[in-house]
Amino acid sequence: MNALQRALALGFGAALIQALMLIAFAWPAANTAPRDLPLAVTGPQAGMVTEKLNQFSPGGFEVSSPADEAAARQAIKDREVYGAIVTGNGAPRVLVASGASPAVAQQLSALAQQLSGAPVSAAEDVVAADPDDPRGGAFGAMVLPLVMSGLAGGVLLSLLVPTVTGRLIGLVTFGIAGGLLSMAIIQGWMSIVPGPYLALSAVAGLVSFAVAGTIVGLATTLGQAGIGLGAVTMLLIGNPFSAATSAPEMLPQPWGTIGQLLPPGAAANLLRSVAFFDNAAAMKPLVVLLAWAALALILLGVGFLKSRGAAPAEAAATPKTDPVPA
Structure with a gap:
């Protein structure tokens, strides 16, 4: 391979690496969406909220139904779910954990408002991210x-x-x-x-x-x-x-x-x-x-072990020379 061919091959190789890096880093970011995201729903209207979640995002959430709000909070602290929707006594309330994922916490807050169709109270951050890095x-x-x-x-x-x-x-x-x-x-x-x-x-x-x-x-x-x-x-x-x-x-x-x-x-x-x-x-x-x-x-x-095995082989392959008589 002459210098020109080598230069062309290196140029195409670098372009291929660049394309692979773009795919690897940009494709996941462009396709970010909930996929069986663990979420707790509790309260008297839990069934209705779960049905709306399935309609709004089919396959997006893996919904569990803890007994009450206290159990939902504990599930968040145990990292069993990323957040919870608590129903009853007015509009649904949202519990999130920005310490687990600020991006998910933001999405759950926006989702609750879309589900209720009316303004809802601000989400409560059960496990907050560091105050010096609130968005993670x-x-x-x-x-x-x-x-x-x-x-x-x-x-x-x-x-x-x-x-x-x-x-x-x-x-x-x-x-x-x-x-x-x-x-x-x-x-x-x-x-x-x-x-x-x-x-x-x-x-x-x-x-x-x-x-x-x-x-x-x-x-x-x-x-x-x-x-x-x-x-x-x-x-x-x-x-x-x-x-x-x-x-x-x-x-x-x-x-x-x-x-x-x-x-x-x-x-x-x-x-x-x-x-x-x-x-x-x-x-x-x-x-x-x-x-x-x-x-x-x-x-x-x-x-x-390979290096230890190679050393005797090299020693055995080295030709021995007879001493030269004085």
Whole structure:
């Protein structure tokens, strides 16, 4: 391939990458809508409201019917539902949780007014987002730097540290230092995420280790092709389908579900549980992140065994030379 052909191939390749990135990031945002979104409806008119919900948005809501308003509030705090509509004594009242998703909270507030056909009281925020980030924009923007820094750390360790042991030491150092430093900035300086500092730092550190470790593990076993595979998985699939700014049930399926099985989506979900909901519904995203961290360690172990096996083979392939007589 001459220089002109190489230039044309690189140009078309860059255009293809650009098109894929546009699809990955713009398509989910353009198709945001409720899809089996968990919602509680209670009160004497719960049946009528549920029927209107099904007419207004078929398949949009997965409606549960708690016994009363107190049970609906508890379901919100346990992250079983994103909000509740309470009927009786006048127009329906709306309970939301902007800590779970400011975007969903806004949609539920607007939906209640459309259902009633008359002005309704302002929605009550049962679990509010941080007052310094009421719309959740900073929280959503926080996930991408965690993923990008994990990618960068994984690439640097893969290219600059030759031994598997050294890469593992670098990963552990990155996870601990990155988690503590990132939460010091997010909580201490920006003050946009409430909750226990050490627990949130542990989550951020686990995310850093899982993302960077996956890159390093794939690079150790597959070479430079592993870096590309890991980057595509985390950046082009994991990040746009993480639902960090909305909710998994607001994204096209099955991508909303798949996004929660990747580190970016699990990170956003776990951070919300720890910061706003006193660890409610934290087990599933924690298991996902631990599984990715374990996968990274397994890949590093495979790479270590390969390197150990390659060393004797290279020694055996080296020709022996007879000593030259004096």
